[in-house]
Amino acid sequence: MITRLYVNNFRCLVNFNAALEPFAVLCGPNGAGKSSVFDTLRLLRNLGTGEALLGGTGEHDVPRLEFTDWLDSSTQEFSLGFSVDGYGFDYTLHIEQKAAYEKPRIIKECASCDGKSLFERSLDGVDFERGDGTRASFPLDWRQAALAAIQPRGVNLAKLELLKTEVAKLLILRPNPRSMEPESKAEARHSDLSMTNLTSWYRSLAQEQEWTDVLRDLLKVVWPDFRSFKLVDAGMNTKTLQLRFENAASKPTLLFFHQLSDGERALVGLYMIRAALETNATRTVMLDEPDNFVGLPELQPWVLSMRELLDENHQLVLISHHPEILSSSGEENGRYLWRENHTAPTRIGPLKIPEGMAAGEAIARGWVRGE
16 A cells, blocks of 8 residues: 655645555645645556656657646656555656656656665666676666566565556546446456546456456445346447346346446446455555545445455545545544645645534534644
């Protein structure tokens, strides 16, 4: 799980430090920087897994850097702390873009495990220790992250593989059921930001029978008449998702995923996330406003079932304005983000709730600030 995040010179995040627990709720006014925190993690995940290049034009590439408007600096700094299977990892990345017409480049990158260096990277190349204790180095395109490029061999690099896997399993989502595509042409290793490729992600996850069984059992609790999913051919290499419902009083009903309501599609997505966390297909979930399309009677059981899984290796971080989520999170799990004005950096602190008042009510009245 992510234990620490440092960001400097990315949008409104300046010398921004956040410590995270297995469960955390980020709240605060619009424009405070909550979504920027998640976008930072998505940037690091895409670069760290090799799915993105700096200066590229692909779907996940980073054509240019988003600097803080009022800072006179051409460098962005990022640092992540992870706890993985009892190890403590630190990962640092510095990116530079000197002029708007130049392509960004990585000028510094390094990772360590329990204080011992795993690799270091500069403009000259990548330097790391082999499994036999000798050192090796190689040049690397400035647009590409070394974390994605190093092939793990040996004891130290086996630890690096743990870090790479943890970064790859970061699930960062802002679900929008209205954008979810009804058909899939290929499997997707992870969901995209809006869960547009939900069916493609389902095709990938469904290869593990354990995940399919967990998802089916979860939805049977939500919808007592639900029985099963089925991937149905819809053309050349194209699949669509079908759900089967039945009860003793009527014939079975088959519904395609796109025939469900917005809220029902959102629920399927939320419980796919829940099943992925339980089966370790993901271990850290960052979810932006899951309450947009789901009512409280359906949302609260999902939040509680997610919290049952959380420990030092399973994490849930929510962005939410929902009073019930805020109140149930408690002061110990709440993080309040705010800015003094539009040219001030984001600040973060623990919730400070007046005694005898629920968090949701205090925030609605404007009586909450972080330290």
